[in-house]
Amino acid sequence: MTRTRQAVLGLLESTKYPLSPSELYARLKKQNVAIDLVTVYRNLHALKAIGVVRQIKLHQEEQFRYEMEEGREHHHHIRCKSCGKIEDLLLCPLKKLTALIEQETRFLVGDHSLEFSGWCPKCQ
Amino acid sequence: MTRTRQAVLGLLESTKYPLSPSELYARLKKQNVAIDLVTVYRNLHALKAIGVVRQIKLHQEEQFRYEMEEGREHHHHIRCKSCGKIEDLLLCPLKKLTALIEQETRFLVGDHSLEFSGWCPKCQ
């Protein structure tokens, strides 16, 4: 547990929506944490490998985002097409559906991603 | 409607799963179509702008994929984590859910992405 890993983890813990590597980097800089972008990437990889953080790709976005895995229930997201605001959705309507899909496609379903996008209250 | 646009469109029409720009490019080359990768990108942008093709980003994939928009019903996809095989899912369980989400988040929902991944029959 190094100083930089601590910083990355701390920021992910205190942010309520998933952050991209460059967002993480920019915020750490602003907090005067001496860190390299590459180190942010490497820490995210390491934290993902040990199951502490989860990597997600939001609908139509070009980069990955990361959020804390532990202690979080399975959930999805909704993102504003205008300002980019991201919120969690705690509901997941897909448990029953998975069995149906496995039956119809003969795939074994590992996971799913369900992301909504639209306009947040301010942007409507 | 140029020769290259015709080729891009023709390939998208004859393929039953979404293709990435580089896949399109590679296949056109193989068919001896003289075309530049940049032209593939520009045609996809243009076709997307006029609503002929749809851009999608599959769960955890790094590049965009494109598929025909017209004449296709709203659908989702499932991709094999092992061999990359992609199939369509015609069911969409989310229509009712959208209203609920709009009510709970106060977002106005524009669209959603729902992608499954797992292992196809051969890879299990």
Next chain:
DNA sequence: CTCTATGCAAATAATTTGCAAGCAC
């Protein structure tokens, strides 16, 4: 001390842009 993490530079991969020449109508 020994091993893993970090910084810096550089390599990749996906995608976009500038510009001059070519094709469609």
Next chain:
DNA sequence: GTGCTTGCAAATTATTTGCATAGAG
């Protein structure tokens, strides 16, 4: 002819890798 399209080169953005050094246990 006029304007949109294309090709080639180069710029951008996200991400990864090599290597020598710094820091953790």
